[in-house]
Amino acid sequence: MKAIAALLSLLAIEVACSFPARSAEYPIAPIKLLVPFPAGGLVDSVVRIVAARLGDELRQPLVIENKGGASGSIATAVAARSAADGYTIVAVTDSRATNPLAIKNLPYDSISDFSPIALVGSTPLILTVGKEVPVNTPPNLSRSQGVEEAVLFPAVPSVRAVPHILPVSYSSQ
Incomplete structure (x- = not known):
């Protein structure tokens, strides 16, 4: 039961990315937003709504790139390998918490390689x-x-x- 409680506590983080200290000029270029599931699904639909509003707020477009597969670990691995400059963001789901338990040798650390930005939604x-x-x-x-x-x-x-x-x-x- 403690394991389930710990797992559920990790679910509060829905969108993550790596950022260094940001300058006042950020962003000066479009931001890539990785979606770890195919286009047309629930996560993709929510991300597109959020991306449109966030792009307006930041005055830069968010370019959505769907990279489905392996319960989200493919897109998450791409984000982990990206420069820590804030120009690659990944939308994550509960698989961020479950993949380390189920997939051996993930090419990233679900906790230390990412910084949370916002809770976008819950189901x-x-x-x-x-x-x-x-x-x-x-x-x-x-x-x-x-x-x-x-x-x-x-x-x-x-x-x-x-x-x-x-x-x-x-x-x-």
Whole structure:
């Protein structure tokens, strides 16, 4: 349970980048914003809305580059290898916290290689069962007789993300 609490505490950081001390002239060029998922999904859609407003505020365009794959670690690795000048930003999700636990030899350190900028959004985790399943609380689900274990398998957009890990961890207890 302590591991889950620690994991959830890391989820507050949604956008990260590396910055040196910034000058008063920043930014003087467009900013690359890496999205670790394919275009058209929820993260991409939210990032595009934020990027448009942030670009207006900074008076510089934010150029969105989608680099999906490996639960976000491909785009995050590109950001980690980029110059620490504030001109490459990466939108991260809960995979920032889960990838180090699930992927050996990540080419970056999820904590020390990045600096948080802002929490852009959050999503709820909702546990549901079909109407025919005779339970209405998680403890009842665990104790229910005749409920197929498949009921506990999550329907999620990505493996190794919190919506995938929490139900799997719960069902193994």
